[in-house]
Amino acid sequence: MTDYAEEQRNELEAIESIYPDSFTVLSDEPISFTITVTSDEGENDEIAEATLKFTYVEKYPDEPPEWEIFSRENLEDADEEEILTLLQQQAEENLGMVMIFTLVTAVQEKLNEMVDQIKNRREEEKVRQEREAEEAEKVTFQGTVVNIENFLAWKARFELEVAEIRQKRQKDEEQAGKLKLTGKQLFETDHNLDTSDIQFLEEAGNNVEVDESLFQDIEDLDLDEDDPDFDPLDMGSDED
Numbered sequence: 001m002t003d004y005a006e007e008q009r010n011e012l013e014a015i016e017s018i019y020p021d022s023f024t025v026l027s028d029e030p031i032s033f034t035i036t037v038t039s040d041e042g043e044n045d046e047i048a049e050a051t052l053k054f055t056y057v058e059k060y061p062d063e064p065p066e067w068e069i070f071s072r073e074n075l076e077d078a079d080e081e082e083i084l085t086l087l088q089q090q091a092e093e094n095l096g097m098v099m100i101f102t103l104v105t106a107v108q109e110k111l112n113e114m115v116d117q118i119k120n121r122r123e124e125e126k127v128r129q130e131r132e133a134e135e136a137e138k139v140t141f142q143g144t145v146v147n148i149e150n151f152l153a154w155k156a157r158f159e160l161e162v163a164e165i166r167q168k169r170q171k172d173e174e175q176a177g178k179l180k181l182t183g184k185q186l187f188e189t190d191h192n193l194d195t196s197d198i199q200f201l202e203e204a205g206n207n208v209e210v211d212e213s214l215f216q217d218i219e220d221l222d223l224d225e226d227d228p229d230f231d232p233l234d235m236g237s238d239e240d
Contacts, residue, residue, distance in 0.1 A: 036051045
């Protein structure tokens with residue numbers, strides 16, 4: 001009969017001696033621990049890192065342990081799914097044998113592959129951003145491409161704006177015309193003007209002086225007041 005507990009304790013001691021700086025026990029019942037796996041450095045000192053959490057089941061190693069990615073660095077969701085798939089494949093191939101070292105080693109190799117992909121992804125992202133910037137710049141300089149639909153839409157908006165401007169101008173002109181009253185209209189609308197001269201004379205009393213010489217020989221003047229072109233200022237010039 002297999003002593004699962006003994007096998008698990010022996011493996012745990014071996015794992016702790018192999019990974020002294022990255023191994024951490026989380027619980028004794030059930031036995032649960034983490035191992036931090038770090039890739040080799042890439043060309044630009046990039047690293048990929050995953051902390052794996054393992055938990056022994058009762059019949060381990062005849063049954064696979066439970067695992068999960070406890071934390072990660074420089075890994076995307078797709079990378080995490082790839083690592084979990086890899087752990088599943090390795091566990092199925094190593095049933096009946098203690099396998100933690102084998103699983104960790106497989107993940108280590110996968111992270112070394114992924115760290116090279118990090119550089120490629122960054123280069124691809126840089127190219128993508130540059131391409132988007134170029135496209136945005138082209139749109140800025142080229143403007144909107146004219147076609148029948150957007151031209152007709154622009155024409156309709158333009159004609160509407162012109163019509164609104166004309167209506168406003170006409171309304172302003174009509175309003176201005178109403179404000180310009182003739183002398184007759186002023187007297188008809190403001191009855192104070194009818195009595196203003198009389199009131200002025202009453203206030204002046206007998207102190208109003210009239211130069212009678214201005215009216216001398218007025219009867220001798222030939223004034224054609226019915227003539228629409230009559231201008232009193234032209235009389236002096238005619239005598240000259």
